[in-house]
Amino acid sequence: MAESNYIKIFTGSLIDVQRIISDLEKIDISPVIKDQNESGLDPKIYGGHLLKEIYVHKDELDKARDIIENIDSN
Incomplete structure (x- = not known):
């Protein structure tokens, strides 16, 4: 399996x-x-919570971490 150049930095609500985007x-x-989709079911039908994941290129990870840390501190 090939290594990805993108790293997940956040999972959360829309x-x-x-705001992070x-x-x-x-x-x-x-x-x-x-x-x-955390439940694996259609959220419109079953009321599941649709989560979103944010990925950034590994070369931008340090700059992106500052944004995430700022969100977490607020």
């Missing part, structure tokens, strides 16, 4: 993810977003 884009980081 609201948190949108905005902050990352302000410092010229283009994150990759993945939907992650």
